[in-house]
Amino acid sequence: MDMNLTRPDNATLLALRDPAIAVVLPVVYSLVALISIPGNSFSLWVLCRHMGPKTPSVIFMMNLSVTDLMLACVLPFQIYYHCNGNHWVFGELLCNVVTVAFYANMYSSILTMTCISVDRFLGVVYPLASARWRCRRYAVAACAGTWLLLLAALSPLARTDLTYAVEVLGIVTCFDVLKSSMLPSVAMWAAFLLTLFVVLFLVPFVVTVACYTATILTLLRSADRHGEARRSRAVCLAAVVLLAFVTCFAPNNFVLLVHVVSRLFFGRSYYHVYKLTLCLSCLNNCLDPFVYYFASREFQLHMRHYLGYRPLPTGSPDGHLESLGSGRTLSVRSVEGLDAAGRPSVKRQESVF
Template identity: 50%
Template sequence: MTDSYNSTRLDNATLSLFQDSNTSIAISIIYMVILAINLVGNGISMWLLVFRTTPKTPSIIFMINLTFTDMALGLALPFQIAYQLSGYHWSLGPRMCSFLTLVFYTNMYCSILTMMAISIDRYLGIVRPMVFKRIRRRKFVAVITCFLMWGLVLSILHPLMTTDLTFDIPELGITTCFDVLKKDMLPSLSAWAAFLFSMIFLLFLFPFCVTTFCYVNVIHTLSKNSSTSQKERAIRLALVVLLVFTLCFAPNNFLLLIHTVLRLFYKKSLYMAYKLSLCFSCLNSCLDPFIYYFASKEFRQKLRHMMKLQTSSGGDSVRIERNQSFHTTHLCASEC
């Protein structure tokens, strides 16, 4: 995001960014690859999670929510690709620009919160099984949690819904979408500070810390009470989740903070680095199916069966033990 500073003219450095066709083409190619993987991977995941996986545990409900956000991003990517290939010219109007921008950021932050919810669910089930057992109507709680996450993200991103994010650049004959923002998009610097704090600290750093805490404790507990294969799957799951955070989400959020501060106070820019980080943040929609694979035993079983890789003696082909006593090892056998 660059800042127009309430002027109809942009500085030469900003104008040169929109004339860099090589970067625009590179970003478009990355989006195309992400789009193909997104639609295939998440299409299969949604079918398996909704129609082939039972029972619908809280983790499965969270995974369905995560898949839904990823598929919404996939449906928005063709518009972003067309925008990039047309030289940053947006022709679909301000409302569509605001809606697709909202889809991009909602996907990111709903994904972060959903990963945190999955980690908390596994932490309670494995590290605090007695607390987990006392929670009644866990499916209902998971559904309500998903709605609360969406409500929190949409309330924080409310300025994106109420602001015209398009900007005319007569020098280049183009209209940008969420690439040039007016400084008065928010009424004051304190409003900008609150907006950035909510996005970066509340929707990113706090969930990241909670997720890390949960998986560290899960691995520690499984190392004492579970088989080697169960522990290895838990470690792989933790590594995939942390990879998504560090590769997809961390660069974008930190660059957003640094770029906005530089632009508001020093009239400098990290726009192109931020633009690339936003592109790579979409990779989370390609990595999320790996989270399902390591987090849900039945998802692995159904996927292997669909791909004709399941063997009659495989450890993952054993039945779900619904009627055994509830303890840490049983929960790990069902969900790990």
């Protein structure tokens, strides 16, 4: 997006006619849609139909999967838009819907991954003290809270006409050139975009890194017989999540910060770089199934079963297992809730995370 203070500058006009952008973005978006739709549909089916108790981790993963499918459903509009020479033909309303869905996916994925990291941290580092809070009700509330935060943060996009007629090129853009009337002043523009960067990216990133660092350090100090499996799963999950942050989310958000500061205060634009890094954020949709795989032992077993690698363990109908990846474990005992007296009740199960 380029903030149009008077009219699109030369850098923006060049970006709108850049052949690299015209090729790279449709190709990447097409690959993401082809991988994300079947991958996340299957993941959501497993999470909803075949997972055991809907633990906080499962609820967060369901939210992540729904968010990914939402983006995959609007990507065809973006693909056509870029193949059509950045000319939007679907009207103002659909431009707003596609844009909000696009950015809501990126920031919802960031916040949901942060929720998963906090859930893991509490389950491993403070399993007894956090038992009261690590329940389905609070997980649903956390998901609802993230969406309310996103809707509030993205409300300027939802209530503004994001189409813009670039007369010199004879095209109508969708969120490539923003009207200066969207926000009343340069200070408001800076506040809006810096809020997106700090609140929806930087703070969640710091929290996620801190939580996984503490989780892995705690597991390294554990000495139970399942410790190696737990450590391996923790490291793999942390690696996938941090890979998503570093390769998918960080480039776009940092380039956006540089572009905004340069455009607002120095009159320089890095819009072509921003557009190329924007497509990286969509690659997260292809990484999320790996998050589910390493976050839940039960999901892993079902995935291996349906891919024909390993039969599901017997002993429960339809292969329903206890939720092994909820992170509610300390050694080989799992805090499952509170008894009538308010004391934590426990039951034995294999501890894999």
